[in-house]
Amino acid sequence: MTNNKDINAGIIIIGNEILSGRTKDTNTSTLAIWLNSLGIKVEEVRVIPDVESIIVDTVNLFRKKFKYVFTSGGIGPTHDDITSESISKAFNITYGAHEEAFKILEKYYKPGEFNEGRQKMAYMPIKASLILNPTSGAPGFYVENVFCLPGVPSILKAMLGGIQNKIVGGEPILSHTINLRTVESEIAKSLSEVQNKNTDVEIGSYPFFRAGKLGVSLVLRSTDQNKINNCNSEILKFVQEKKIQIVDEG
């Protein structure tokens, strides 16, 4: 198995609706949780507008920088959907009607309903491999290490199953969360000492407000369950000493 450090991913969220604040991006979270379960760490996310030159440049940068690249958005039928054409340019592959995609869509629609707008969804780099869409017909696609998915969260989610076997992951990234009834400044020093002793475990500290009460979530992440357990014991030790209430753990 390859070292986990070499198995990383970058996500490119394409769409003015995220940059305008109109839509909150949830695809990053969906992709990251799924990738983590395959042992792939997301190292960077960029949200960029529907502008061809920016999409081309970002894709060309990311596909060299990361083992896997996922794009979300811009593969629909309307004028603002320019991802497929931009990916063609990035890879210098002809943009045209993809034979297999065209057949799938032609079959999906009733006779006479496969209009120009719908045909556009078969336009992509003609040599791309398809990502089947169990929800709504129009497929996504991938070229080399760049996987192009739609922006609609439910459709994106439904398509992940179809690419799982195209991806070679690493050791799954495990995590353990401890929720404490405290504030960060109360535990910062002790936590820092534990982090310094456990450099293979990434300890994140996140304040939360739940049911009107303050708390802190500590999240321990590593590919090694024993290391997480050791780190956890050291945290529980200072938590006990400081008489801090544990809200829950798991």
Place this chain on the structure above:
Amino acid sequence: MTNNKDINAGIIIIGNEILSGRTKDTNTSTLAIWLNSLGIKVEEVRVIPDVESIIVDTVNLFRKKFKYVFTSGGIGPTHDDITSESISKAFNITYGAHEEAFKILEKYYKPGEFNEGRQKMAYMPIKASLILNPTSGAPGFYVENVFCLPGVPSILKAMLGGIQNKIVGGEPILSHTINLRTVESEIAKSLSEVQNKNTDVEIGSYPFFRAGKLGVSLVLRSTDQNKINNCNSEILKFVQEKKIQIVDEG
């Protein structure tokens, strides 16, 4: 008033919890909606990990590329909060106890409670200007055009009021939304024609599923209300011709 094209912003979301998928970012949307109301367009968002060199490089790139830069996350008291120190390095300003911030925090806590962890929240570029925090004491700060805000969404939101007068905006970006009971492929061609005739209006098309029914939201954005109105009329014309139901508009 400066041309709106020169008044842009970039957002840097700092935090492993977003990259791991554990937390869904909502600060981008909060910042973007607020910035739009000030006539400032968000052109790029990057989500990056809690790694000093990446924070320094991204901040130094963004502060040249955009008129305003906003960072979110990493200014708390724990070991994984490294934004303040990274910003000091990016600007080559001493990282130390900020006199005014120290006074604010000293006053905020009860005598004897201003411990090491809490004091860390006064550490930042010593020449930074403060962004007051009406919610929980610990201030944010800005250096030149880079505004550093916390990651906790409610605290970030509460701090925006305090920087409104530090920012010179442009003409507000206006928008109009038409929700239609249709699918994108039904209107793609007509919409494309309207977009080609109305190049000063940005038309976004977004499929939605609401109460089990499919629909499309068309969002028209421009600084000019008349241009939005004209564009809107042209859309309503083809909507009527195609006998598409308007769900709502506004």
